[in-house]
Amino acid sequence: MWLLSAILAMAMLVSCSGESARVKIEEPGGADQTGSAAIEFAPPxxxxxxxxxxxxxxxxxxxxxxxxxxxxxxxxxxxxxxxxxxxxxxxxxxxxxxxxxxxxxxxxxxxxxxxxxxxxxxxxxxxxxxxxxxxxxxxxxxxxxxxxxxxxxxxxxxxxxxxxxxLQRIDSRRPLDPANGKNVFANKCAFCHGSDGLGTMAGPPVGGPQSYTIAAGMARVSVAAAFIKSNMPRARGWSLSDDDAYDVAAYINAQPRPDFPGKANDWPKGGKPADAPY
Ligand code: HEC
Ligand code: HEC
Incomplete structure (x- = not known):
């Protein structure tokens, strides 16, 4: 319980500092595409x-x-x-x-x-x-x-x-390295998500029957990499290199996960992203 509260407190701290990082990077010079003043991130x-x-x-x-x-x-x-x-x-x-x-x-x-x-x-x-x-x-x-x-x-x-x-997109500058993805997962993720990725008390499943389906946004490697880069390990966002984020995203998305029966109907008029898994 103590550990959990400490982790949660850290997560709160880091999500606040992450907030300013995101706004700094993304703010388009004080004006949005319509030319009016940039809208502030100020939710209640x-x-x-x-x-x-x-x-x-x-x-x-x-x-x-x-x-x-x-x-x-x-x-x-x-x-x-x-x-x-x-x-x-x-x-x-x-x-x-x-x-x-x-x-x-x-x-x-x-x-x-x-x-x-x-x-x-x-x-x-x-x-x-x-x-x-x-x-x-x-x-x-x-x-x-x-x-x-x-x-x-x-x-x-x-x-x-x-x-x-x-999610703030990132690029990998070299081909995916599956061995590195496996290593990053074992060293930086397994502690919370389990060595098999099936989840623990400290982290939800990232693979297996209790995880997201192959048709989820997260099942695309570029989307998972972006999410992982800015948020994982939890409370230590932006600590992985872009290449490590891509490799570990590819690793978790290669784990077995639920299929999606309606997938054949997706992108009926084209526009399918290059990293769609089907
Ligand atoms: C300190 C524990 C911890 C570590 C280490 C950690 N995570 Fe997480 N992760 C979490 C928690 C907790 C959540 C859910 C966040 C919430 O509900 O606030 C999460 C959510 C996720 C999610 C989205 C939800 C899901 O289960 O699909 C993914 C994907 C993910 N983590 C991947 C990773 C990867 C990859 C790593 C290693 C680079 C990693 N995590 C390291 C705790 C951790
Ligand atoms: C496994 C991770 C995951 C879970 C769980 C999840 N989502 Fe999402 N959701 C995503 C991703 C990834 C996107 C796409 C983000 C992007 O477009 O960059 C998304 C997009 C969305 C959007 C559209 C965002 C936009 O900018 O247009 C909404 C609304 C949304 N989700 C609501 C929900 C709600 C409500 C739930 C719970 C019932 C939920 N999501 C559960 C991953 C998840």
Missing amino acids: SPETIPGSQLGERIRLGYQIVVNTQEYARFYVGNRLNCTNCHLDGGLNPNAASFVGLAAVYPEYRASNARVNTLADRVNECFERSLNGRALPPDSSKLQAIVAYITWLSRGVPQGATLSWRG
Whole structure:
């Protein structure tokens, strides 16, 4: 328990310093692509969710995000919670943050060649990242998650460019080295994620039947490498070289994981990324 609190406290500290790193790197010279002033990453804290009826819905959304296993169990098919990847309840600007997303959806996505609502995108992660099932459109849980993200997007104008959006991509400058990936995992990851990658009390599974599916964003090596570079080992983001982040991402994504039955329907009109695993 003591160790766990120490790790959590460290994680909080580092996610704060990581925050400034991300904003410094990404801030496009004080102006976004539309020429207006850059939008600041200034989300409200979940502690300030109001006590109103709407506030109750927002709070439920927050609870589902940080404890998906308990609050949306029926829709989850593995051992992950949203916050395991969207770190700090979606408030971490280095980990595919939820902040501002209500201002950028609905949005066209090449992966399904249609305009997706925010609720569609949430369901995509339920199906692919959590190996679960989509929530019905009228589900109060789905509406609660959307309400939480909408609350985190207050003050962000519709159509704004979010400098912190997604994951900060990196490049590897040499071919992948599987032996190095295996070594990095054993030395820097196995302590928390288990030597087999199946997870421990200190870290969720990164492979095996309880992990994300082959059709999840994280199953692409470039996406996992970006996430790992800025966030892993937990509380020591930016400590791996870009090459090490790529090699270990390739290593975990080569582990067995759930298939995704609908994968044949992806990218119906093209636009498939080069590192899609199928
Ligand atoms: C295994 C890791 C993982 C888990 C678990 C996960 N996601 Fe995601 N999610 C991702 C990745 C990776 C992306 C894509 C980020 C990018 O585009 O750079 C993403 C994208 C998203 C987006 C769109 C972000 C954007 O910028 O458009 C939303 C919304 C989202 N997830 C919601 C959720 C919710 C809600 C849950 C829990 C029900 C969840 N995710 C669980 C990895 C995960
Ligand atoms: C100190 C413990 C610790 C170490 C070491 C560590 N992780 Fe993690 N990792 C975590 C925790 C905890 C989470 C979930 C974060 C949360 O919920 O706040 C996580 C999440 C992840 C995720 C997304 C969720 C999932 O399980 O798919 C990936 C991928 C990941 N880590 C990969 C790595 C890699 C690769 C390394 C080694 C370079 C590494 N981690 C080292 C603790 C650790």
